[in-house]
Each structure stands twice: as C-alpha cells, then as structure tokens.
Amino acid sequence: MHAIFAIEPEAINNWQDLRYALEKFGYSKGLLIARYPKTWMRLVMEACRSRGLGDIELKRIEEKLQSAKDDRLVRIGLPYDGTSWLESVNAEAVLSQLAAVLVRNRVDIDKFHRIDDASENLFDNRRDFCVKRNANALAETAKYVLAASDQVVLVDPYFQSRRKCIKVLNSMLSICAASGDLPNHIFIFSDHSKDPRQLGEVKLEYENQLNAWVQRGVRFSIFRMAGDQLDQDIHARYLFNQKAGLRFDRGFVEPEAHNEREHETDVVCMDTDLVNRLYARFIEARATIDVVDEILL
Structure with missing residues (x-):
C-alpha cells in the first residue's frame, strides 16, 4: 500500500x-x-x-x-x-x-x-509491496489508486465472472464506498480464450454478482478480447486510471484454497509513462482493440 x-x-x-x-x-x-x-x-x-x-x-x-x-x-x-x-x-x-x-x-x-x-x-523503496492474496488485502493495497479517479481500468487475461475474481472486485468497491469515493465506471479487459463460455452465460453471472453495485450507480464495461491482444503483455495484470496505476503479479484472484490466501504476491506502483500508455491504449484507443464480445452493466 x-x-x-x-x-x-x-x-x-x-x-x-x-x-x-x-x-x-x-x-x-x-x-x-x-x-x-x-x-x-x-x-x-x-x-x-x-x-x-x-x-x-x-x-x-x-x-x-x-x-x-x-x-x-x-x-x-x-x-x-x-x-x-x-x-x-x-x-x-x-x-x-x-x-x-x-x-x-x-x-x-x-x-x-x-x-x-x-x-x-x-x-526509498516505497514502490514495491508484498501483500497476502486474500481479497481484502489485495483491495486495501489499491485503495488510494481507486480513490484517485471516478474511472478504474482493470486488465487481467485471467479475470472472469467467477466468484474468486468478483470477490476481489467487491472488496475493492467496498473500500471505495466506505471512504465515499465510489467510482462511477469500471472497465474490465480479459482474454476470451481463457474463459470461452457463451456470452449470455457470462453476462448473467456478472449481473448476479455485481447488481448491488449497479444499483448504487456504478457502471461496468467488460471486454473479452482476442487472445493475441495481450501477447505483448503476457504477465499484464494492471489496475489504473488516468492518474495512477498498480501492477499485480498474480492478478485479481483470491485462491480457492484457504492456505494459499496467506501466500504473498508482489504489487508494484507503475511509473507515469506506463500509466499514460496503458490509458491511451485501453481507453482512448479502445476502438482499435480486437474485442470478441462486450458486456455492459
């Protein structure tokens, strides 16, 4: 943090x-x-x-x-x-x-x-953190980046509508809500090939798990990209906005095994140039990304 x-x-x-x-x-x-x-x-x-x-x-x-x-x-x-x-x-x-x-x-x-x-x-040496892989710890690490803007971008090839991912997202939004800084728009970019289920099934799962936040005014734009869109970022697991960003080495997943939640992962503050490049690519130039399907909540 x-x-x-x-x-x-x-x-x-x-x-x-x-x-x-x-x-x-x-x-x-x-x-x-x-x-x-x-x-x-x-x-x-x-x-x-x-x-x-x-x-x-x-x-x-x-x-x-x-x-x-x-x-x-x-x-x-x-x-x-x-x-x-x-x-x-x-x-x-x-x-x-x-x-x-x-x-x-x-x-x-x-x-x-x-x-x-x-x-x-x-x-010195304040850019790197080691945090436990449970949802609350991952969310707490990101709270100041989350509060820096009313838009948040999450890039993770392995992010899915399954509970192990949504639990981390829920914890992040709960921290924002507690401090009065709830974002109004969340953008999520994942790799369609990692979860090639039908769009209707995935959308229903997202709706069921995120509806409480939608009711509070948070919008979600979820893009499942073609796999080659992240080839150059094979380890890309980013959380950022137009002001700041973090790289999560193990992504936005709480392990299903309880003992693994006590294991630590690295989180690194991204430099301003990288934040700017990512924001330009995924938000400003989003139309150039090869998107397989899109879910709007």
Whole structure:
C-alpha cells in the first residue's frame, strides 16, 4: 500500500522547502501526502503569508499545490481537533495511519522527522509491496489508486465472472464506498480464450454478482478480447486510471484454497509513462482493440 506522510504546514512555508518536499512524492513513487486536515493546502498558504512572502512567490506556491493535488495529495478523513497541528497529528488514531511526519523543528517522537535533515532512506523503496492474496488485502493495497479517479481500468487475461475474481472486485468497491469515493465506471479487459463460455452465460453471472453495485450507480464495461491482444503483455495484470496505476503479479484472484490466501504476491506502483500508455491504449484507443464480445452493466 502507498506510504502516507503528513507534513506540518509551517515546515514548507517557502518555495524551496515546498518544492523539495513535493518532489519526493507521487503515486508512481509509492509515496503520498495526507491532506491533513482537509484544509491543509490553505494552512500551507497561510504559513507562507505569515512568513511575509511576496505575491509572485505566493502565486508560484499556490500553483504548485494545485498541481500536486492531482498526483500526490490524498484525503484521509482522520480526526483533527483544530487546536494544534502537531498535537492533532500525534493522536494515536492519526499517527497509526501514517508512515512518517515531516516537521519544521525537532520532535522526539517516533515517526517524526525534521524536514531539513530527514534521511533520504525515509523515501526509498516505497514502490514495491508484498501483500497476502486474500481479497481484502489485495483491495486495501489499491485503495488510494481507486480513490484517485471516478474511472478504474482493470486488465487481467485471467479475470472472469467467477466468484474468486468478483470477490476481489467487491472488496475493492467496498473500500471505495466506505471512504465515499465510489467510482462511477469500471472497465474490465480479459482474454476470451481463457474463459470461452457463451456470452449470455457470462453476462448473467456478472449481473448476479455485481447488481448491488449497479444499483448504487456504478457502471461496468467488460471486454473479452482476442487472445493475441495481450501477447505483448503476457504477465499484464494492471489496475489504473488516468492518474495512477498498480501492477499485480498474480492478478485479481483470491485462491480457492484457504492456505494459499496467506501466500504473498508482489504489487508494484507503475511509473507515469506506463500509466499514460496503458490509458491511451485501453481507453482512448479502445476502438482499435480486437474485442470478441462486450458486456455492459
């Protein structure tokens, strides 16, 4: 799962420190910044104004924050008492959800790091995760990518309408619903040759298992492609949108054997270029893909 950092607004109350901090983060790096509290961006701007920065630098900072909102800031919905940022972030309910906290001055508390001398190791090796192969663990790993957009694309040659796959998808949507970020459209691309059953049978199975989400306004577009469409991506098991993506080495399946659900699989944050290429191929240029049949729910 992406590592979530909190940054004290006072710690980035100038262009140099703000730029240094933001460059460390991004979906592709496995590192995200909590919008803690939800008015965090405003608090950063207030800290900059309190320092007496000029209009040009303030404008520059505001534009940088707006840009960062799309690719490295996340809402986490944790309690904030409104008195002191440092006291609020140190509450157990908040700190337990964070990988680290970057602050202006030294604080002798675990997870707190002074921004001026934070070790580079703090930001290293956050792109790769090892997670258990049960539905909940796979879904939890993807929750910040799922929340990044109202569209989600799932590419897995072996994805089917059978319960072992739908269980993972259901867990992902349940996590989205719990945080109030339910997507409005799910695109699924699979290999028809891996499950060559008749379209009517497969559609009925999808309808029976996904109807509860359809009733809540989620649309599903399911494309069963010709097998050669994924020859160049023989290990392709991707979850992505136009902002971020993950590669799941073992796909979106909860093993039927209970003991295998305790086995771990690798999940990797995809770099931005790959996300862009996949989005262009499967969404923007979807008409060029050889699709055997299509199911719309």
